Amino acid sequence: DAGITQSPRHKVTETGTPVTLRCHQTENHRYMYWYRQDPGHGLRLIHYSYGVKDTDKGEVSDGYSVSRSKTEDFLLTLESATSSQTSVYFCAISGDTGAGNEQYFGPGTRLTVT
Amino acid sequence: SQKIEQNSEALNIQEGKTATLTCNYTNYSPAYLQWYRQDPGRGPVFLLLIRENEKEKRKERLKVTFDTTLKQSLFHITASQPADSATYLCAFMDTGRRALTFGSGTRLQVQP
Numbered sequence: 001d002a003g004i005t006q007s008p009r010h011k012v013t014e015t016g017t018p019v020t021l022r023c024h025q026t027e028n029h030r031y032m033y034w035y036r037q038d039p040g041h042g043l044r045l046i047h048y049s050y051g052v053k054d055t056d057k058g059e060v061s062d063g064y065s066v067s068r069s070k071t072e073d074f075l076l077t078l079e080s081a082t083s084s085q086t087s088v089y090f091c092a093i094s095g096d097t098g099a100g101n102e103q104y105f106g107p108g109t110r111l112t113v114t
Numbered sequence: 115s116q117k118i119e120q121n122s123e124a125l126n127i128q129e130g131k132t133a134t135l136t137c138n139y140t141n142y143s144p145a146y147l148q149w150y151r152q153d154p155g156r157g158p159v160f161l162l163l164i165r166e167n168e169k170e171k172r173k174e175r176l177k178v179t180f181d182t183t184l185k186q187s188l189f190h191i192t193a194s195q196p197a198d199s200a201t202y203l204c205a206f207m208d209t210g211r212r213a214l215t216f217g218s219g220t221r222l223q224v225q226p
Contacts, residue, residue: 031212040122042203042218043158050212058213090157094212101212102148105157 003027004106006091012112019078021109023091025071031094032074033103034058034066036087043090049074081113116141120204120217127194128225135189135220137204143182144206149189152201152219161202162189194224 003026013019023032033048035058045058047066055066063085065077078085088110092103117140127133137147145166150158164171164180164187171178177190191198201221205214 033213035216040218043205043214043216045213045215048213059215092157101146101207101214102160102163103158103214104160108155108157 004091004093004104006089006106006109008109009107010110012114013081014114015082016080019081019111021076021089021091021111023074023076023106025074025093027093027095027104028071029093029104030071030096031101031103032068033092033094034064034074034076035090035092036060036085037090037108038087046076046089078111081111083113085111086113087111116144116206116215118204118206118215118217120202120220122218122220124221124223126223126225129195131194133191133194133198133222133224135202135204135222137187137189137217139185139187139206143185146207147178147180147187148205148207148214149176149178149187150203150205150216152203158203191222194222196224196226198222199224 005024007022034046035043037043044060049055049068067075088108090108091106094101094103119138148163149161152158162178164178175192179188201219203219205216
């Protein structure tokens with residue numbers, strides 16, 4: 001497996017509380033991504049980063065923010081969790097190969113908002 | 115906007131047969147189309163990439179085709195095995211953002 005870890009792996013939180021998910025890589029890859037996966041929707045991009053302090057929104061970014069202060073860490077924050085954010089969250093990384101951009105995924109974080 | 119569609123119904127086949135999964139897209143042809151495998155409770159794993167100007171790509175028992183006229187990619191697993199049972203995802207890359215858009219995946223079940 002590519003050197004990607006996610007923490008926590010499971011979390012249950014209450015509506016309205018802030019939540020931060022962490023993605024850590026040891027591959028020194030430039031690109032990092034956060035996706036959510038829900039039944040019937042597949043993987044949807046939340047935010048991605050193309051370098052330290054460089055981030056951009058994906059298709060489902062509302063209610064989420066991200067930060068990347070170091071190459072190896074990409075944080076996803078839910079400022080005020082809602083039940084609609086119950087999902088499995090995957091982090092992915094990709095190198096700057098100039099073509100194809102195949103991605104390597106972490107093990108996922110299962111988040112439940114009650 | 116670009117959409118990517120996979121058959122949401124599970125595909126059940128017998129061991130030894132060839133499995134064929136379909137990925138259709140709308141609008142423009144992506145520069146690259148990728149296939150991933152996902153097992154329950156795990157993240158997707160990259161399998162193959164095919165470029166717009168390639169008709170076919172092979173890797174061991176896997177074969178991917180890319181037909182820009184039909185706006186379709188086919189993913190084949192020959193001599194399928196029960197261990198091939200998983201969900202298979204296709205994705206295309208938005209070259210402007212270097213981000214992937216995924217289909218919802220097709221679950222393959224290979225019966226022994």
